[in-house]
Each structure stands twice: as structure tokens, then as C-alpha cells.
Amino acid sequence: MATQTAAAPMKNSNAKLQEAISGWGFILPAFLILFVFMILPLFVAGYFSLTDWNGRRPLTSPDPFELVGLENYQTLLVSGRRVDDFYNALKNTVYYVAGVVPTQTAIALVLAVIVNQRWLKGRGFFRTAFYFPSITSSIVVSMIFLFLFSNTGPVNGAIRALFPGYQNVSWLTDNNGLIHNFFGLFGVTSRTAPEFLTETEIFRISLWEWISGPSVAMFTIMVLAIWTTIGTMMVVYLAALQNIPSHVYEAAAVDGATQVQIFRKITLPLLRPTTFFVVTLGLIGTFQVFDQVYMLRDEQTRESTMSVAYLVYDTAFNLSDPRMGLASATAVTLFIIIFVATILQRRLVGGDRPVDQ
Amino acid sequence: MRKVFVLALALVMAISMSGLVAAQDTVTLQVWTGSSSDAENAAKEAQIAAFEEANPNIDVELLISPDYGTQIQASFASGDYPDVFTVGQFDFPSLLDSGVLMSGEGMIENPEGVYPSLLDAFSSEGTAYCVPKDFSTLALFYNKDLFDAAGVEYPTAEWTWDDMYAAAETIANSDAVADGVTGFSAAADRNRWLGFLYGNGVDIAGEDGMSTVNSPEAVAALEFYSSFTTNGVGARPSDLEGSGWNGEAFGRGLAAMTIEGNWAIGYLENDFPELNWGVAEVPLSPAGERGTLTFTECWAVGASTEHPEEAWALVNFLTGEAGAMSVATAGFGVMPARPSAAQAWLDARGAEYEPFVSGAEYAVAPVFPLGYGDFTAAFDEGTNAVIAGEQTPQEFLDEVAEIWNEITEENM
Numbered sequence: 001m002a003t004q005t006a007a008a009p010m011k012n013s014n015a016k017l018q019e020a021i022s023g024w025g026f027i028l029p030a031f032l033i034l035f036v037f038m039i040l041p042l043f044v045a046g047y048f049s050l051t052d053w054n055g056r057r058p059l060t061s062p063d064p065f066e067l068v069g070l071e072n073y074q075t076l077l078v079s080g081r082r083v084d085d086f087y088n089a090l091k092n093t094v095y096y097v098a099g100v101v102p103t104q105t106a107i108a109l110v111l112a113v114i115v116n117q118r119w120l121k122g123r124g125f126f127r128t129a130f131y132f133p134s135i136t137s138s139i140v141v142s143m144i145f146l147f148l149f150s151n152t153g154p155v156n157g158a159i160r161a162l163f164p165g166y167q168n169v170s171w172l173t174d175n176n177g178l179i180h181n182f183f184g185l186f187g188v189t190s191r192t193a194p195e196f197l198t199e200t201e202i203f204r205i206s207l208w209e210w211i212s213g214p215s216v217a218m219f220t221i222m223v224l225a226i227w228t229t230i231g232t233m234m235v236v237y238l239a240a241l242q243n244i245p246s247h248v249y250e251a252a253a254v255d256g257a258t259q260v261q262i263f264r265k266i267t268l269p270l271l272r273p274t275t276f277f278v279v280t281l282g283l284i285g286t287f288q289v290f291d292q293v294y295m296l297r298d299e300q301t302r303e304s305t306m307s308v309a310y311l312v313y314d315t316a317f318n319l320s321d322p323r324m325g326l327a328s329a330t331a332v333t334l335f336i337i338i339f340v341a342t343i344l345q346r347r348l349v350g351g352d353r354p355v356d357q
Numbered sequence: 358m359r360k361v362f363v364l365a366l367a368l369v370m371a372i373s374m375s376g377l378v379a380a381q382d383t384v385t386l387q388v389w390t391g392s393s394s395d396a397e398n399a400a401k402e403a404q405i406a407a408f409e410e411a412n413p414n415i416d417v418e419l420l421i422s423p424d425y426g427t428q429i430q431a432s433f434a435s436g437d438y439p440d441v442f443t444v445g446q447f448d449f450p451s452l453l454d455s456g457v458l459m460s461g462e463g464m465i466e467n468p469e470g471v472y473p474s475l476l477d478a479f480s481s482e483g484t485a486y487c488v489p490k491d492f493s494t495l496a497l498f499y500n501k502d503l504f505d506a507a508g509v510e511y512p513t514a515e516w517t518w519d520d521m522y523a524a525a526e527t528i529a530n531s532d533a534v535a536d537g538v539t540g541f542s543a544a545a546d547r548n549r550w551l552g553f554l555y556g557n558g559v560d561i562a563g564e565d566g567m568s569t570v571n572s573p574e575a576v577a578a579l580e581f582y583s584s585f586t587t588n589g590v591g592a593r594p595s596d597l598e599g600s601g602w603n604g605e606a607f608g609r610g611l612a613a614m615t616i617e618g619n620w621a622i623g624y625l626e627n628d629f630p631e632l633n634w635g636v637a638e639v640p641l642s643p644a645g646e647r648g649t650l651t652f653t654e655c656w657a658v659g660a661s662t663e664h665p666e667e668a669w670a671l672v673n674f675l676t677g678e679a680g681a682m683s684v685a686t687a688g689f690g691v692m693p694a695r696p697s698a699a700q701a702w703l704d705a706r707g708a709e710y711e712p713f714v715s716g717a718e719y720a721v722a723p724v725f726p727l728g729y730g731d732f733t734a735a736f737d738e739g740t741n742a743v744i745a746g747e748q749t750p751q752e753f754l755d756e757v758a759e760i761w762n763e764i765t766e767e768n769m
Contacts, residue, residue, distance in 0.1 A: 054451060056430055056433045056434060056452060056455040056457065057434075057455040057456065057457075058455070058456075058457065058661070059435065059436055060436030061436065081735075150599040152599060170595060170599060173595040173596075173599075298595065300593065300595060300741055300745075302741065303738060303741070317426060317430060319445065320447045320448065320451060320724065320725065320727075321727070321729075322430065324434075
């Protein structure tokens with residue numbers, strides 16, 4: 001029956017088929033790469049998170065692991081002995097994200113606006129200079145920071161030159177939280193803090209510890225991250241700024257708007273989709289902070305610079321007690337956290353809403 | 358026609374058979390190890406080349422990996438792992454449990470010739486699974502100039518913990534010693550202070566799985582080690598102008614003493630040739646004993662190898678008398694795992710490094726049993742806190758003893 005239908009649709013469906021084949025053919029290489037390196041590992045990690053695999057027992061051996069259900073999540077999130085490890089890492093990571101994302105977004109925007117000015121001489125130079133840290137290997141940048149922030153390094157030297165009475169801060173090994181230090185100025189320390197803060201424990205971490213703020217060592221890592229990412233974000237903002245038609249500005253100028261008004265009422269709203277993009281990238285990137293921590297951490301700052309992504313690595317590749325199952329559960333949990341955070345900020349920044357003109 | 362076909366078939370089979378036979382003649386072994394210094398890598402390559410020379414039928418494909426731990430773990434996971442590889446003492450329990458190590462029963466040549474404490478580190482229930490290739494121990498480094506300046510006698514064989522503390526105190530408070538120079542560089546690392554714990558007669562595992570890590574002797578050991586930093590007569594290396602480790606703080610002359618391993622010898626000789634220093638055995642504990650730690654690595658045969666005979670031949674070549682001798686005469690930081698080659702190492706390295714060799718007699722490999730990872734994690738956290746003076750040794754050790762006992766009960 002079907003074969004007797006008119007030739008035209010037949011030809012049409014043939015063309016459609018060909019189109020589909022070539023379409024799939026074109027995306028196949030990218031799809032395969034995405035599938036093998038992104039999608040498949042996601043599901044494999046999800047599966048391993050339900051096992052007690054140690055990451056070493058050959059998967060080809062008879063019983064490399066047992067299915068343990070949600071036990072790893074229980075160990076990690078609810079009642080395990082290392083539950084404080086996870087929440088400590090989460091606390092550090094949240095402080096890190098909260099410190100890095102707004103700062104880098106704001107500075108990137110300011111820099112982009114500056115290097116977008118027509119009157120600025122040597123714009124090319126500044127654009128290159130600001131972008132340079134982003135294209136430098138993060139390992140190399142970390143090495144430079146290790147040198148700059150060492151106890152006897154240039155940073156401490158410069159501060160001491162300005163303030164002769166300055167006591168060297170060990171930027172890389174100081175575990176004290178910034179908020180704790182701030183409280184310390186008013187004489188509030190772990191010994192004098194109200195009892196409900198030091199005695200109340202949530203997930204085996206006292207309230208007092210929860211409000212520690214990032215440690216000085218973590219702060220140094222945050223400075224590093226901000227410095228390296230600003231360039232990329234700046235380029236994105238710069239492209240968006242150059243896309244804003246000049247007649248909008250001309251109209252505003254004719255209406256007698258001041259520079260500040262133009263920036264607040266025109267530039268910022270028109271940049272909203274870009275801000276959404278920059279903040280999303282920032283959130284995802286910072287929640288997964290790993291290599292900067294890997295390079296700048298020290299055994300002494302193990303706790304105060306532990307990020308969730310580093311905890312995944314540390315659990316999976318521990319020398320004496322590797323736990324791939326638990327590490328996978330940590331990774332899946334991090335995925336869910338990032339997923340939720342991205343949706344929340346989509347609501348807040350509203351990147352999907354059309355720009356009100 | 359059919360005859361021709363059969364003949365051709367027979368010919369093809371004959372050729373392929375002879376090919377098989379030829380293939381069986383040369384055996385290829387995959388050998389993996391981690392990368393260390395250039396000189397040590399070159400020495401490993403030379404050893405393998407010598408083995409291939411002596412065994413023309415064995416072809417070795419050597420991989421010296423800069424990211425060995427991650428790479429070999431991935432190979433274990435896939436089930437496609439090398440025939441022969443190196444294993445560190447901390448990895449051993451979990452690798453044994455994962456079933457990737459072949460038993461050395463009846464395969465190891467002259468195991469009696471290896472330091473028993475080292476072979477024990479790689480044995481389970483009396484069977485060795487891996488043959489130690491070299492090892493290191495910890496000893497007391499002291500800066501002769503700082504001792505002289507403060508008028509303190511050099512450490513002797515009779516030195517006790519109290520003597521060591523008194524020396525550090527005198528040097529730290531001496532007017533003849535520059536400000537910022539301390540008596541003792543004390544890394545916040547269990548792999549430094551545990552030697553004092555073992556030296557005071559403590560067995561962490563205790564009896565019946567109930568840990569004695571919070572026994573009075575253990576508390577005394579940590580009180581001793583942490584008293585340097587908490588009383589200000591010693592400091593962590595990072596507090597000594599941001600030194601990366603004990604060796605650096607000591608080399609820069611910022612600490613009069615430290616506890617480090619023989620790997621620091623080459624570093625100090627190369628980077629601080631002006632430094633006037635010596636080495637002594639660790640001081641005697643109140644129990645009248647010495648305790649130090651050993652760090653060792655071994656050559657293992659993969660359980661999945663298709664050529665166990667050849668693989669063990671290689672391991673025996675690398676770790677036997679000749680192998681130990683080549684480790685010794687190369688004169689690296691590490692010492693040969695066989696006492697028979699100890700003298701050769703001292704000849705190559707210098708007789709003054711005898712304390713490291715003597716340490717082998719009473720050294721313990723600080724490896725906790727499998728399944729006690731939570732204990733280890735808590736132990737490292739607490740060590741940091743105690744050395745920083747944020748927690749008392751008693752509090753910390755009570756806490757970790759409880760964790761140990763919990764784990765034991767769960768596993769029963």
C-alpha cells in the first residue's frame with residue numbers, strides 16, 4: 001500500500017532521510033566525544049556511587065564490588081564518620097564561590113567598560129594584558145603565587161615596606177578563618193564566643209566553625225582564581241558591550257542622561273544575558289575548584305582548603321584506603337549541588353527572560 | 358586441485374606454528390615504576406638493560422611514569438596491568454586485598470637476606486607478596502655550628518628525650534643564636550612523630566583490636582613531640598620563614614635539629630654545601646628504647662601475568678644481592694634492602710650516615726591495617742591540631758582510639 005503512494009512524498013522522505021543522515025554524520029564526532037567523555041562517565045559514576053568498589057580491584061575479576069545501595073550517600077551526607085569532611089569541604093567551597101563569583105564578575109565588567117572606552121590609549125595592550133592570566137597554565141600561575149605569597153615573598157615584603165610594624169602573614173598556611181579574624185578584632189575568639197555557637201553542632205561541625213569564613217590560605221587561592229578568570233569574563237563582556245548599538249547611547253545623551261544613569265539604566269540591563277552567562281560559568285567553574293587547591297595546598301591546610309572536588313580526588317586516589325564508590329557519591333552530590341545552584345541563579349538573574357527595552 | 362589446496366593449508370599451518378614457537382621464545386614483560394630523580398631513573402634503566410643482556414629471551418618494556426599512582430590504579434581497575442611493578446608500603450594492604458599481587462611463595466630467592474622488618478611490611482600471614490628494593494629510615498639531624506654557638510654538646514648514643522629537649526631549649530634561648538632560629542623543626546606529620554610513639558613501646562593495634570593509641574606511653578610520646586612547638590623551643594617548618602619541609606628549614610640554618618630521612622642527605626649536600634651538620638640516631642625514650650620509621654618500596658609481580666617465571670626472574674634480579682649492590686654503590690639517598698650491601702652503601706655515601714643503617718634494626722613501617730582509613734584521616738587532622746597547640750595530645754588520642762575501636766567492632 002505504502003509503496004503505491006505518490007512519488008513526490010517518497011522523494012521528499014528520501015531527501016529528509018539523506019538530510020538526517022548527513023546531519024547526524026556532522027554531529028557524530030562531537031557527539032561521540034561528548035558521549036564517551038561526559039555522558040557515559042556521568043552514568044558510570046552514578047552506578048559506582050552505589051557500590052563499594054575501591055577503584056583498584058580489576059573490573060575483570062569475579063566480584064570487583066558489591067552493590068551497597070545508598071550506603072555511600074548515607075556515609076557522606078547523614079551519619080558517617082567522615083560526614084564532617086564533606087560538610088567542611090562544602091563549607092569551604094561555598095565560601096569560595098561566594099567570594100570569587102561576584103568579585104570576578106564585577107571586576108571583569110569594570111575592566112571591560114574601561115578597555116571599551118574610545119579615549120583610552122593603548123587599548124590593545126590593556127586587553128592583552130588583562131586577558132593574559134586566563135591563557136596561562138593554571139599550574140604555572142600557581143607556582144608564581146607560591147613564590148609571591150611565601151612568608152618571605154614579595155607580597156609580605158611590599159606590605160612591610162608600606163607598614164613597618166607589619167607581622168608577616170603566612171598566606172599559604174594560615175588556617176584561621178577571615179570572619180573569625182574579624183571577630184577577633186573585637187575580642188571574640190573560640191574561647192570567648194557565645195556558648196550556643198561553639199556547642200551547637202550541625203553535621204559534626206560547630207556553628208562557630210560554620211561561620212569561620214574562608215581561611216587565609218583559602219583566601220590566597222581565591223585571589224589567584226579571581227586574577228586568572230577575570231580576563232575571560234572581561235572578553236565576554238567586551239564582546240557584549242560592542243554589540244550594544246551606539247544609537248541607544250546617542251538617544252540617551254540627547255535626553256540628557258548622565259554617565260552614571262547611562263551605565264545603570266542602559267548598559268547594565270542590556271548586558272543581563274551576558275551577566276547570566278558569566279555568572280553561570282563562574283558558578284560551575286568555582287564549585288569544581290580543583291587544580292588551584294591541588295597546587296597551593298599544604299598538609300597543614302588540608303582541612304581549611306579542602307574543596308569538594310579535591311575531596312573526590314582525595315577519596316578516590318587515597319594511597320592506603322581508596323574508595324571509588326564513596327568518591328563517586330561525592331561527585332554525584334556535587335553535580336546535584338551545581339545543578340540546583342544554576343537553576344536558582346537562573347531564577348535570580350533571569351537570563352532566559354527577554355531584555356525589557 | 359584438492360591436493361594442492363591441502364598442501365597449501367598444511368604449509369600455512371606449519372608457518373603459523375613456527376611463528377608461534379618463535380613468539381614463545383621471546384617473552385615481553387611490561388614493567389612500570391614511578392619517576393624519581395634523573396640519576397635514579399637512569400640507574401633503573403641500566404638495571405633493566407643489564408637484565409635483558411643476561412636474558413636474551415626476555416624483552417622488557419619499561420615505563421617510568423611521572424604520575425605513577427594514578428596511572429597504575431587505572432590499569433588495575435581495567436584489569437590490564439603490567440607484569441612487574443613497584444608498590445609502596447602504604448599501597449600494599451589495599452593492593453593485596455584487591456588481588457592484583459602474585460604470591461611470592463617459593464619464588465623469591467634468598468628472602469632471609471632481606472631486612473625482616475622490610476619483608477614483613479609486604480607480607481600477609483607469613484607469605485611475602487612483594488620484594489623490598491630499598492628503604493629509608495629517620496634519624497636526628499643536628500647543626501654543629503648552632504650547637505657550638507650555644508655551647509651544647511653534640512648528641513651521643515646515650516641521648517634521651519629530655520636531653521634532646523634541653524638542647525633545643527638552650528639553643529632557642531641562647532643569645533649567641535640569631536633571632537628566628539629555633540631548636541627543633543617539627544613537621545606536623547604522623548610520619549615523623551610516630552617513631553617516638555613506637556620507641557616508647559606502643560603498639561597502635563593493641564590486643565583484641567582495641568587500640569592502645571591513647572595509652573600513657575603514647576600520650577607521653579606526643580606530648581614530647583608537640584612540646585617543642587607549644588613551648589616555643591621548636592617550630593613547624595612553615596613557621597620558619599615559610600620553609601616547605603624540615604629539610605629546607607634545617608638547611609637554611611633556621612633549626613638546630615630535625616627528624617628526617619636519608620633522602621635529605623643529597624638535598625643538604627647539594628643545596629647547602631656550607632652547612633656544618635651531623636646525624637645521630639634518634640634519642641632514647643623513657644622506656645630506654647629507640648623508635649624510628651621506615652619507608653620502603655618493593656617490586657611485585659602482577660597476578661594476571663602470563664609469564665610468572667620470567668617476571669619473578671626479573672624481580673629476583675632487581676632485588677637480589679646484585680640488585681642490592683647496585684642500589685648501594687649508586688649512592689642514592691635510599692639504602693639497599695639487604696644488610697649484606699649496607700657497608701657498600703656507607704662506603705659510597707659516607708660512614709657518618711651509619712645512624713640510618715642502624716635504624717633498620719628497630720624501625721617500624723607506619724602502615725595502618727586496611728579498613729582503618731577513617732582512623733588515618735582523623736589521625737592526620739588531629740596531628741595538625743596538636744602540633745599547632747589547638748588540642749591536647751590526650752584529647753586527640755582518646756578521640757582516635759575511639760574511632761579505631763568503633764571500626765574494629767563494626768568489622769567483627
